[in-house]
Amino acid sequence: MPDKIIDVAVGVLLRPDGTVLLGNRPADKPWPGWWELPGGKLEPGESVLQALTRELQEEIGITVTQATPWVTYVHKYPTTTVRLAFCRVTGWDGEPQGLEGQLLRWVPIDAAQDVPQLLPATYPPLRWLQLPTVYALSSAGTPEQLPLFLNKLDEGLKAGIKLFQWREPGWPGGPHQPNLHQALKTVLTRCHAFGAKVLVNSIHPEAWWHEADGVHLRSHDAAGLTSRPTLASDKRVGVSTHNLAELEHARALEADFAVLGPVLPTASHPGHPGIGWEMFAQLNAQAGLPVFALGGQSAATLAHAQSVGGHGFAGIRGWIT
Known part of the structure; x- marks a missing residue:
């Protein structure tokens, strides 16, 4: 019973x-x-x-x-x-x-x-309270665009960004390139100078996760695991999710948080309406860990995301007002 x-x-x-x-x-x-x-x-x-x-x-x-x-x-x-x-x-x-x-x-x-x-x-x-409410995702794109991106990063750090994900799937030559690794090191130096933590997306080499402050697992990478990735005790683990099963798996992996979406339509997913705020709230209530809203999010949606139970928002473009 x-x-x-x-x-x-x-x-x-x-x-x-x-x-x-x-x-x-x-x-x-x-x-x-x-x-x-x-x-x-x-x-x-x-x-x-x-x-x-x-x-x-x-x-x-x-x-x-x-x-x-x-x-x-x-x-x-x-x-x-x-x-x-x-x-x-x-x-x-x-x-x-x-x-x-x-x-x-x-x-x-x-x-x-x-x-x-x-x-x-x-x-x-x-422990969850120590997570900031804004989770910024990178968008450097190419070596030529990197200086412009670093300027944006500096602005975000000065505005108070404390949690950042290095995620560059479209980098020329692939996400394992040495020049991309060097760019990550530059980002780590800048973020750590402001007390911000950097997670490396699981599309990048595992060795990079250990150099940074942890890993953010893509949903299908998380699905292949049965336990939390072996990292130092001070490293964090985030997981991308799209439904209840993936949220439950994130909790089983003892992730520190999940990202759920897309909630609203986004430029990166044209034609996808998103799950909407009502479904986000329903799923969040069953998650058992902090959840960031992703998809069409910005500083303007933070208060609404929190009003329906979200920890905060994750985004590529709208980190700050």
């Missing part, structure tokens, strides 16, 4: 200063003293956002004014299985306070995973 799943709405409260709110479990609850993100069980008939609003009012005394769905993640504890609907909360009235006797702490996102006694299911969302 399958485990009964308890549905829980979880608030990821984010302040503009880059901190997230954690609370410790009261003495009268399981795992007393352990730190977690605030939230609670859905009551019969409640939506996730309704439960979230009620729980945060009861638990920490705030009235939610801005919240969006994010990642829904199933976690098995020794005696319970919970389906955690994480929601990013960026607006509220009132100051959070521990109405159930719990302690509260605002913790920098990049240090939150180091908090002692974190509830096990709290680790994934704290």
Whole structure:
């Protein structure tokens, strides 16, 4: 008999200063003293956002004014299985306070995973929060166009781009060319100077993945794997997906994130209408990991992508406004 799943709405409260709110479990609850993100069980008939609003009012005394769905993640504890609907909360009235006797702490996102006694299911969302909301893809094209592309890259880095994919399938002579490898090294130097990470698309040699900050797997390359690529622990893995089966496989590979699309019509896929925002939202809700919207995306669509649960957007052209 399958485990009964308890549905829980979880608030990821984010302040503009880059901190997230954690609370410790009261003495009268399981795992007393352990730190977690605030939230609670859905009551019969409640939506996730309704439960979230009620729980945060009861638990920490705030009235939610801005919240969006994010990642829904199933976690098995020794005696319970919970389906955690994480929601990013960026607006509220009132100051959070521990109405159930719990302690509260605002913790920098990049240090939150180091908090002692974190509830096990709290680790994934704290790791996902370190992903930026914009995922920029390269479009250098040829050696002759490379200087112009590097100028665009510099502009993007100055504007705050922190996650970048090196993807040059149409490079003259093929995606394994030595001059393309040298171009990658130039991109790595520039990105790292701004604290940005670079993933290498799996169309390029595996040795390049290790030189960079990880790999982005094409969907059919991911399909040929049964486990996460063997990379250093600080390297990231992204996966291109187009449907639920590919999203489930990305999760099975323990990918850090997926890219899903095309959502809207694009110049690179003429005649393809895209899956649309409704289907994107449906698939995203079942993904179990952060998902970037791809296809017809730009800074202008970021807010909408997040409103339907996307982590952010991925794009070749519209990195910045």
